[in-house]
Amino acid sequence: MKRFLLLFTIGMAVTSFIQNLARKTAAAQLNDDPRIARVLDILRSSAPATTDEQIRITEIPAPPFHEEIRAAYFKKQLSAAGLRVESDAIGNVIGEWSGSSGDIVMLTAHLDTVFPEGTDVQVKREGTKLVAPGISDNGTGLAALLALAKAFHEAKIKTKMTILFVGDVGEEGEGNLRGIRALTDTYKKRLKYVIALDGSATEYVTTAALASRRVEISITGPGGHSWSDFGLPNPIHALGRGIGRFVAVRVPESPRTSFNIGEIEGGTSVNSIPSRASMKVDLRSESEQELSKLEGLLRDAVQTGIDEEMSAARGRGMAGGTSLLELKINVLGVRPAGELPENSPLLAALLAADSQLGNRSRRERSSTDANIPLSLGIQAISLGAGGRSGGAHTLDEWYDPTGRELGLQRVALTVLGVAGLEP
Numbered sequence: 001m002k003r004f005l006l007l008f009t010i011g012m013a014v015t016s017f018i019q020n021l022a023r024k025t026a027a028a029q030l031n032d033d034p035r036i037a038r039v040l041d042i043l044r045s046s047a048p049a050t051t052d053e054q055i056r057i058t059e060i061p062a063p064p065f066h067e068e069i070r071a072a073y074f075k076k077q078l079s080a081a082g083l084r085v086e087s088d089a090i091g092n093v094i095g096e097w098s099g100s101s102g103d104i105v106m107l108t109a110h111l112d113t114v115f116p117e118g119t120d121v122q123v124k125r126e127g128t129k130l131v132a133p134g135i136s137d138n139g140t141g142l143a144a145l146l147a148l149a150k151a152f153h154e155a156k157i158k159t160k161m162t163i164l165f166v167g168d169v170g171e172e173g174e175g176n177l178r179g180i181r182a183l184t185d186t187y188k189k190r191l192k193y194v195i196a197l198d199g200s201a202t203e204y205v206t207t208a209a210l211a212s213r214r215v216e217i218s219i220t221g222p223g224g225h226s227w228s229d230f231g232l233p234n235p236i237h238a239l240g241r242g243i244g245r246f247v248a249v250r251v252p253e254s255p256r257t258s259f260n261i262g263e264i265e266g267g268t269s270v271n272s273i274p275s276r277a278s279m280k281v282d283l284r285s286e287s288e289q290e291l292s293k294l295e296g297l298l299r300d301a302v303q304t305g306i307d308e309e310m311s312a313a314r315g316r317g318m319a320g321g322t323s324l325l326e327l328k329i330n331v332l333g334v335r336p337a338g339e340l341p342e343n344s345p346l347l348a349a350l351l352a353a354d355s356q357l358g359n360r361s362r363r364e365r366s367s368t369d370a371n372i373p374l375s376l377g378i379q380a381i382s383l384g385a386g387g388r389s390g391g392a393h394t395l396d397e398w399y400d401p402t403g404r405e406l407g408l409q410r411v412a413l414t415v416l417g418v419a420g421l422e423p
């Protein structure tokens with residue numbers, strides 16, 4: 001046992017040494033190239049223009065499953081940055097920065113927001129803050145992606161790996177990561193690294209994928225008049241009984257697990273027994289096992305709610321011996337788990353970038369576009385693109401561009417650290 005512990009300690013020390021050496025080597029190579037200094041300078045000086053671009057992007061609506069208007073604008077801007085651009089069948093916008101090899105680094109930012117059609121997305125200024133739905137998530141990432149493409153073009157960067165600058169669809173809500181799923185399926189034989197730009201934070205990097213499931217539960221019944229048909233089983237009552245049971249469930253703090261009932265629908269009028277009630281539930285956990293357990297508890301709680309409502313109806317002499325309520329469960333989305341290896345060149349490049357810029361960051365687990373490549377064994381991370389933000393997924397979402405150049409430079413150094421430079 002002592003020998004094993006000694007070998008393990010030596011192994012960890014060697015791994016740490018190799019990682020530190022790789023970071024220092026990568027940082028030294030980038031520091032010595034004047035084109036890198038040029039890129040960093042461009043990103044710094046063009047930060048105000050990047051903020052203006054972010055406002056324009058944010059004010060183009062991109063509700064779930066309807067990203068096409070924003071996608072068309074984004075395609076035009078990528079073309080103006082000197083990239084060869086195309087759209088795929090699902091709506092992703094793909095700009096290619098050709099390298100000397102066929103291997104690919106994908107830099108992606110999601111086009112969609114969580115907000116429905118008709119949401120007011122005009123940007124308002126409050127001091128240094130910009131306020132609008134989607135201004136940070138993901139106006140920040142999209143504006144940064146365009147800024148990087150323009151900076152690489154202006155600095156005449158030549159890379160070994162091909163870089164794909166992508167605006168992808170379907171990251172939010174019920175999109176079920178359909179954009180990144182299609183991209184990884186298309187490029188998986190050549191795809192070496194994925195860097196997802198999402199939000200603003202530079203104090204952490206997402207290196208682990210948080211597993212989640214999104215479920216729609218519907219209960220249907222005969223419906224009726226609130227007075228003359230009183231006693232018939234009520235789908236809303238049944239759903240309410242089930243919700244009461246489910247939200248009393250205790251979830252573990254470790255592995256961290258959560259649930260959220262985000263939408264409830266049902267009924268036509270206050271004096272009608274509804275014929276249908278439904279809810280949409282978000283389940284998340286650091287453990288796939290706990291996630292499956294939580295989904296089972298949800299199903300059991302709702303079925304118990306139906307049983308209790310039917311029992312109450314039979315007690316009123318209205319239901320006879322048959323069940324008048326029907327349960328349907330539809331899985332809206334599954335986001336798989338995954339984790340970046342400790343010896344990843346992508347992680348080494350990010351840490352080298354942090355070191356060069358004097359930035360300190362921690363590693364986090366989250367649910368992002370990086371989930372899909374990580375689950376397939378493709379090295380991936382998710383980064384914020386700089387500045388500060390708050391109120392994500394609310395109408396009061398805000399973004400402050402102060403210091404955004406740090407995020408832009410951090411992404412640029414990470415991308416070029418893995419893509420490699422040609423003479």
